[in-house]
């Protein structure tokens with residue numbers, strides 16, 4: 001080892017690091033918090049990531065879907081902020097997000113689902129999302145002629161819903177934040193959070209101790225483990241989610257929306273030359289399972305071929321399919337805000353399948369709460385972890 005390296009090593013182990021804010025986790029959410037803090041002028045921020053590269057958690061596994069078609073005002077408001085942000089991401093952040101406004105098309109096959117979509121459309125309009133259209137069966141068939149539509153009663157389409165590239169968004173946020181002075185430590189695990197007299201004092205890491213009075217838990221599916229380091233309870237559970245890409249397939253249009261078959265929950269979109277197939281298996285149980293289960297291919301292809309008969313011809317290579325983790329909360333809404341009994345600890349967790357699409361809003365809300373104690377974009381008290389004790393749960397049913 002060269003003298004310079006030895007000196008560096010000694011310095012790293014003896015000098016006490018400090019930061020105004022430490023963010024645990026550099027996925028899309030931690031990166032957005034870093035960007036929004038730096039953008040608001042808070043630059044002494046340190047992001048700590050245990051992996052050697054960013055995006056190896058859920059962010060790199062995501063389907064990249066972005067939508068405002070939700071049921072609760074807070075989710076709709078977070079989507080509005082986020083979609084507006086994505087549409088100007090490249091100019092604001094200086095890096096591409098690859099936002100594609102191809103829309104989301106929900107298809108109802110029974111009266112209950114139809115009434116649900118109509119009620120949602122009104123809720124969305126009341127919260128400023130006024131471009132959701134109600135479509136007839138024939139209009140749906142025009143958008144995707146290959147759909148089997150005889151049992152479809154109607155649907156809703158929002159043209160500004162669509163997709164982003166999650167990796168690009170994450171990198172854009174982080175690159176911009178680093179240009180403003182934010183530091184990123186890769187290959188470094190947070191192993192403990194020191195709390196003294198009810199206040200955060202420091203984090204312990206595999207690279208030494210860092211003094212700080214603010215810690216942001218952006219640890220995705222591992223967030224409950226990080227919360228426990230400060231003796232805080234966080235109801236976030238990992239749940240496996242599997243995606244299946246087809247080989248190049250030209251039986252469907254080159255461009256079409258994310259299509260959701262509400263009768264089964266099966267949904268799909270174009271991904272390059274192939275089609276990306278998704279379905280929420282109700283038999284899945286919580287746990288840190290990230291292996292892809294080959295039996296899932298048959299389950300999803302059955303649902304795919306039932307709604308889109310030509311997909312029966314699509315080729316699938318199970319080795320190209322993958323699994324990742326949703327970070328689920330009991331009411332399928334994010335938990336954003338201060339921990340109950342630990343001053344200086346903030347949560348931005350539990351996105352329940354919506355962490356990519358809500359990353360701009362969640363980063364902004366978290367930065368607002370740290371720097372000002374409130375956020376102008378939503379009433380953040382609704383998202384507080386307290387709700388699981390006070391019973392003020394939110395109720396989102398539009399979960400894919």
Ligand SMILES: Cc1cc2nc3c(=O)[nH]c(=O)nc-3n(C[C@H](O)[C@H](O)[C@H](O)COP(=O)(O)OP(=O)(O)OC[C@H]3O[C@@H](n4cnc5c(N)ncnc54)[C@H](O)[C@@H]3O)c2cc1C
Nearest residue numbers: 025027028029050057058059063065190220324355356357
């Ligand atoms: C298959 C699949 C499809 C999805 N599709 C969509 C979609 O279409 N639209 C959408 O909006 N969302 C989707 N999601 C959800 C979305 O991917 C997540 O909500 C989002 O990526 C969460 O981002 P995050 O930054 O909180 O977590 P992550 O990306 O998991 O990042 C957390 C980071 O914390 C790090 N970390 C954890 N513990 C420590 C520690 N102790 N020390 C240091 N670092 C630590 C991890 O290494 C990781 O890099 C999907 C998820 C999956 C799995």
